[in-house]
Amino acid sequence: MVDALYTLFGGEGQLLYVVAVVTAILAIMVPVMISVALVVYFDRKIWAAVQMRRGPNVVGPFGILQSFADALKLFLKETIIPTGANKFIFLMAPMITFTLAMISWAVIPVDAGMAIADLNVGILYILAISSLGVYGIIMSGWASNSRYAFLGALRSAAQMVSYEVSIGFVLVCVLISVGSLNLGDIVESQQGTIFNWNFIWFFPIYVIFFISALAETNRPPFDLPEAEAELVAGYQVEYSSMAFALFFLGEYANILLMSAIMAILFLGGWYAPFPFLEFIPGFIWMLIKIGIGFFMFAIVKAFVPRYRYDQLMRLGWKVFLPLSLFFVIFYAAIYVYGGLLPVRG
């Protein structure tokens, strides 16, 4: 994507290359930021629809500008720093959360070759960045100097570390069938109609991945870190104004990212489901698939009750870990003994 822009701009000089990189980053970042705002609105609308309420409906047509109004309100509020807080870390934490949520998007291909950085280890990069996500939460919990925040942070960290393990194994299963860590290659291995997509052949691990993604992003039914009934708001409890907004944006950007990864790994990325629909450009399909992923995230929030913390840990370590380990061996055996292993390069 960067190289294409570089040649489009004329293709000369280092400065122009920097301009091309910045343009590419903006071309991904601005839509992500806008869709985060819209996605918050859709989340509330879906939740409201399930409970037969009307949801946000005042600001703008159908209330679609509600998120922007909320952002403006948060922007104008006072930033409060608790007296006992460790000021530097307290302010660093939301920035880290937000930055990490954004930089993962660098490797997500929205269409063939349309990623800021086409890394050979793209999927590992995403795994690495998402494992860093714990720090924003732990640091905020510790620096707030509040028991609620600290408990929430501890819960969240333990939960994210636990479910990362099974996400890792799910990725291994898919990677066995692809033979490359490059996200573009993963999508291209599912070329063709809906029947070639991974979610059919890998259905059991698709389910494991989805549930682990819920836990990884602290979404209901696994939103124990911010369980309002017991911990007020968990690690965010002492935050106000823009610091809170950064956490909020980071959280929803992460949810979108997980939907995008699901689209890439299991739903065939930018490919159309049927040949007669191929006239629609690839990035539209990608957007639709991210939307489907997000809809599942939102609808689960609406009708599943919250887990108890020990049950959450039990599910992660005693159910998902053995299951995903089993599926790694299962799929590896099929690919090795069936002679199906992909040969590359």
Next chain:
Amino acid sequence: MEIALPDMVFYLFASVTVASGVLVISARNPVHSVLWLILAFFSAAGLFVLMGAEFLAMLLVVVYVGAVAVLFLFVVMMLDINFTELRQGMLQHLPLGGLVGFILLGELVALTLAWNFGEDVAKNAASPTPTDAGITNTEALGQLLYTDYIFIFQTAGLILLVAMIGAIVLTLRDRPGVRRQNIGQQVNRKPQEAFDLVDVETGKGVSLPTKKG
């Protein structure tokens, strides 16, 4: 004048690594120490990327930053550490610590000077990335680890497994009288064995049959 960007980035990462390494041992607050350690890991990963060893870089972040350092941070945050007490012995232990560091440094130097590469390793050691342009370094590592060094690799895995089981055995205490939840049992319970419907006559009261389980 063209600025050599890779050089600049190298010096940036290298100086951040060294500076945060120094701050790990000089920071007053242990939590800050761990955070500086994480920064050191992270910039070391950046150095790996510059060398073209992208797979190692990502592994460094996933394993050390994402898992090991999180546990460090956990332990340090949970411990009730008296900072001033911790500082007191600093000068007293400095010679001993310095000696250990010095010996380690000497050993590392001696090892590097007397290093002998195996025949087929020497070819690959020439550059951190595989010479064949068609192979990514993930594949190159895999082809080496799972062929020539498979037994060593598997042994390392077994040692880690033993250590893991050992840690579990050491911390496992059999505490009597703990009520455990058996989810399978709970799910399988029928209404008939869980409760009774009793008709209570007014003014008579009722004696409930005691149930087990």
